Amino acid sequence: MVEDYGAAAASFDASSTEEWLLHAQKLVPAAMSKAKEVKVFPVKWKMIISKLEQIPSRLSDLSSHPCFSKNALCKEQLQSVSKSLEEAIELAELCLKEKYEGKLRMQSDLDALAGKLDLNLKDCSLLIKTGVLGEATLPLMVSGSVQDSDVDFASIKELLARLQIGNLEAKQRALEKLYDVMKEDEKNVLAVLGRSNVAALVQLLTATSPRIREKAATVICILVESGSCENWLVSEGVLPPLIRLVESGSAAGKEKATVSLQRLSMSAETTRAIVGHGAVRPLIEVCQTGDSVSRLQPLVL
Structure with missing residues (x-):
């Protein structure tokens, strides 16, 4: 039975x-x-x-x-x-x-x-x-505060793997933990970040949960501002979901998405892609409402 x-x-x-x-x-x-x-x-x-x-x-x-x-x-x-x-x-x-x-x-x-x-x-x-199994890691708690002793390359790799494994709730916990870790130890996260991890973050921008989309946009904004993986982000399709967040995301999600688009637009090729994906109208509307005006004006002018 x-x-x-x-x-x-x-x-x-x-x-x-x-x-x-x-x-x-x-x-x-x-x-x-x-x-x-x-x-x-x-x-x-x-x-x-x-x-x-x-x-x-x-x-x-x-x-x-x-x-x-x-x-x-x-x-x-x-x-x-x-x-x-x-x-x-x-x-x-x-x-x-x-x-x-x-x-x-x-x-x-x-x-x-x-x-x-x-x-x-x-x-x-x-x-x-x-490849995460190549690291012999101890169990990594995905809730609670970040301690210096908790964060090492092996545990960061395990955390990044959790973005791809499990149900949506498990991925949300991993995403929130990753954000906490990046606030404390961004350099080490960037050191082990791979293209598959970037792809997983981009996919989370289209999750059904608004909370996950917002947190994914926040983490991606950190990556964009670090200047370390813009090409990976663009090639993995980050532009359309960022533009959708500008159109209909939460206030925080919209803010992070617009900041990311502004930074990514420093490349002429990416700017053309942003325009090609229909971003002009939603970005103008954001400027007209006064949200993130100082950051967005260089992009829409």
Whole structure:
């Protein structure tokens, strides 16, 4: 029963990464077996089964890394995978008994499960590709104050990796922590910042959460003003989301977006791109309302 798996997971909270790996590996065949027994919603369960079938190879790739047991992200990822597998077992049991609160509700739950499994598969791959597992790091808290002893290259790399891994809430915590770290130690962050990290920040400018968009704009503004990665930002598509923030962002987001555009416009080529993306009208409107006038006038004149 799924209750047994859930109880086992609860007792695993303080377990090692290796124990979480074994736990996830045991859940995979159980989830597969249950899913294949289900007769209702065949299209959705077929899609879920195809994702479940990919999990063993991803777990194998993750566990074969020499730093597997030393990185907090691995344990967190295994916990997330286990939670998704437990949910698959639970939903399969409900479908087998046909004890669910309406077809539409169950279809929605199955779609959500498929999305979680997709995220698990993507994150397992990213953990290897980002290279963050090459650093043997201690767990990095993504809340609380920044202490000098907390910040080193390894933990900064782990924090940057968190911008690409996990759900939106986890990325928001990482983004807020990154902002705190940059206020204290901008030089070290810039020293380890890679193009994939810049791309992740640009993607967060289009997040559904206004808070995340605003904080991403703030961090990007710091990067732009540092003069260290303008080319990466532009090539990763930062201009359109910055312009959208000028048009409809919060007051703080609009301010940071306009400052970033002003700095990026120092390049003639980028200025042409800004104009080409339709930024003239929203920038003029900002000037007319008096927001950031002194910063924006050189850009729109």
